[in-house]
Amino acid sequence: MKFTRLIAVIGFFATTVLVAQNKQISLEDIWNGTFRTEGMQALHSMNNGKQYSVLNFSRSDRSASIDIYDYKTLEKVNTILNSSDLSEIQGFFNYSFSKDESKVLLTTNSKPVFRRSTLGEYYIYDIASKKLTKLSDDLVQEPTFSPDASKVAYGYQNNLYVKDLNSGAVTQMTSDGEKNRIINGITDWVYEEEFSFVRAFDWNASGDKIAFIRFDESEVPQFSMDVFGTDLYQTQQVFKYPKAGEANSKVSLHLYDLNSGNLEELKVNKTYNDFYIPRLQWTNEANVLSVQYMNRHQNELDLWMIDVDANSSKVVIAEKDNAYIDVTFNLTFLKDNSFIWTSEKDGFNHIYHHTKDGSLISQVTQGDWEVTNYYGLDEKTNTIFYQSVENGSINRDVYSVKLNGKNKKRLSKTEGTNSAAFSADFTYFINTHSSATSPQEYTLNDSKSGSVIKSIIDNDKLANKVAGYVTSKKEFSTININGNDLNMWMIKPANFDPNKEYPLFMYQYSGPGSQQVANRWNAANDYWYQHLAQQGYIVACVDGRGTGLKGAAFKKVTQNELGKYEVEDQIAAAKKLGERSYIDAERIGIWGWSFGGFMSSNALFKGNDVFKMAIAVAPVTSWRFYDTIYTERYMTTPQENASGYDENSPINHVDKLKGDFLLIHGSGDDNVHLQNTMRMVEALVQANKQFDWMIYPDKNHGIFGGNTRLHLYSKMTNFINEKLGDKRENDEMKKEMQSKIKG
Secondary structure (H helix, E strand, O other): OOHHHHHHHHHHHOOOOOOOOOEOOOHHHHHOOOOOOOOOOOOEEOOOOOEEEEEEEEOOOOEEEEEEEEOOOOOEEEEEEEHHHOOOOOOOOEEEEOOOOOEEEEEEEEEEOOOOOEEEEEEEEEOOOOEEEEOOOOOEEEEEEOOOOOEEEEEEOOEEEEEEOOOOOEEEOOOOOEOOOEEEOEOOHHHHHHOOOOEOEEEOOOOOEEEEEEEEOOOOOEEEEEEOOOOOOOEEEEEEOOEOOOOOOEEEEEEEEOOOOOEEEEOOOOOOOOEEEEEEEEOOOOOEEEEEEEEOOOOEEEEEEEEOOOOEEEEEEEEEOOOOOOOOOOOEEOOOOOEEEEEOOOOOOEEEEEOOOOOEEEEOOOOOOOEEEEEEEEOOOOEEEEEEOOOOOOOEEEEEEEOOOOOOEEOOOOOOEEEEEEOOOOOEEEEEEEEOOEEEEEEEEEOOOOOEEEEEEOOHHHHHHHHOEOOOOEEEEEEEEOOEEEEEEEEOOOOOOOOOOEEEEEEOOOOOOOOOOOOOOOOHHHHHHHHHHHOOOEEEEEEOOOOOOOOHHHHHOOOOOOOHHHHHHHHHHHHHHHOOOOEEEEEEEEEEEOHHHHHHHHHHHHOOOOOOEEEEEOOOOOHHHOEHHHHHHHHOOOOOOHHHHHHOOHHHOHHHOOOEEEEEEEOOOOOOOOHHHHHHHHHHHHOOOOOEEEEEOOOOOOOOOOOHHHHHHHHHHHHHHHHOOOHHHHHHHHHHHHHHHHO
16 A cells, blocks of 8 residues: 555544645535546456456547556557547547457447437447448447457347448348337346346357347337427427336247348247246357246246257256345356356355256355355366455455365455456456545456555545545444344544534435445545535434345345335434434434435335434335336235335325425436326325425436536535524534634
8 A cells, every 4th residue: 555545544534623634525526526536447358368458538639549558567568549540430438349359349429228228329440450340320239249250230220230340231130120019139128227238139159140039018008208308399208118017028039040041939848927038148059048037026037048959948047036036147157068156045145056957066155145246267277256245244355266165265455345357367357446445446466366466546646635625434333223233334523522412314225135334435425425524414324124235034024015124224223323412313314316215205204203304316106106127026016915015105104294305306217207206296285295396307317417416416405404404503513613624
């Protein structure tokens, strides 16, 4: 650790106002980039295992370049291309290599569709010839190289296409695609949002076949959303959105043969009713496709191997759970087509090694802790690399272990949140470390020992900058609530006096498997909490039952009752904290966004004797309004579980409102629809309950763009000060702080 970094950290640790710490964090500071961290853009390990590439931008001439660096020296050894040398394009903001690294796909323009999907303009750059070729004159989706880089497959207007890069010929693979009816190879809205992927097609190993999922949305109810824009008349965005209990897309599996042009449907030898296909992936064998099928309740998951030449299929993994099964991206096929699989079947998420026919070879990791990321296997040494919370559920560390489960090593050395990007040959890894007291530092590490070889980016400038502001330590602890030791963080005013009473402002999310109490560097909200602490608030966050990384039983206790136990824990935590001598139990507030908005609303209504105020941003107000895959995973359908839906939805508890309530939503929210807030507003009006609310026109679930975030956080801060703060006391605190600074 560098001396300057140590000084910055010591400064940040300080809980009293020092001469060096004389600046107040303003809302403008938070949202104008003052506290932006430096990182490594689009990091890619080259096939040789000795070099890596990153995307660099030049602010002077607004050019972009793909630069190659040597792992051992960290020196730049080559520039693959620089946009300033290309007359056809002005620049690019993302790139991806073909498997053999002979070509690069450049993203020059894109516009978002939903959370993960975009329509983009792409170019292919041939490294040897330095030739640049435009993929299509249209904005397309998910372009993907064939294994030999001779072709690119992509989606356009709900159909799939393949472009031959040698001849320039484009072949249309499907022709039945139609908006809001049939989608080929690109996921529908709910799959994209809840199964976290967009590209629903995959090349086989020999590059002569493409498997894809077809979505028939014909029977899915249609959702429309006004887009107010700037024209005289508003327009509408219309798309298929299956709400809980309603019809999903009918999915089917298909295969396109590039040699024959033949298109056929692939079927497995089991009849499924109302099912999902959340993953498809070719194995290393060009004729064997792996596909995951899941029932609608999502508590049964089958991994199939389909031999497309023999027209045969076999289930190799069949998992069942009393609650639900999480779908991951961890399935990895080894050279012998045995595979790595992760599962919670022993009560914690761990790594398993199976033969190609599904027989268990070994459970690679085990213990009362969770594997949080699988990085890969070095087949030369039979060493698996992964991330876990073995060193405490608020921390993340990088580990190695032999494929047989022996010789486990902790590779990351510094407590906090560590994540790794390994070189292609697993000789090195670039570790990203941060903690509540240290911003992100990127280091080059040896994969055998974990030892740091060199620092790449340290963010010392940011640490020194933050040290110049009045800040408070984020204190981690546990609090025993309803028989469980729950993780908690707390931020107190820098001039904290244990003999005084302070208002308490709580934040939480509490969605299934989530985590907000983590030992990592500041996000924007953390600076906002520091801003509030400067004004005399204590800010705290408690991860209650239903949150993640403490085992399946702790996480899944909320099954069929979303919002029951989670809200009970927040109310009980507020009561217990209110018993502390330095917390004013008459001034406790709570806030949250999305699931957190659902929670803060419920906490204010059901805990009306505890909470004085609440802010709910983009909240779900009834689970009947939310999508099938997410909601039914935890609640089954409303037809099966009406009481679970209604007894825990805040819209049905508005009559209990006593405190102050601020309700905020974006009108362009395609995820948690404005319907949630409008129905809540109507319920509050009919209950004759006074409240405050704000709608941000055309803003999506993130509510950002231009000055939007600054306006949003200014509104929330003003509301907190008005409803929770004591103006006279706050003024006295500010005067006291200013006098100490001057002193």
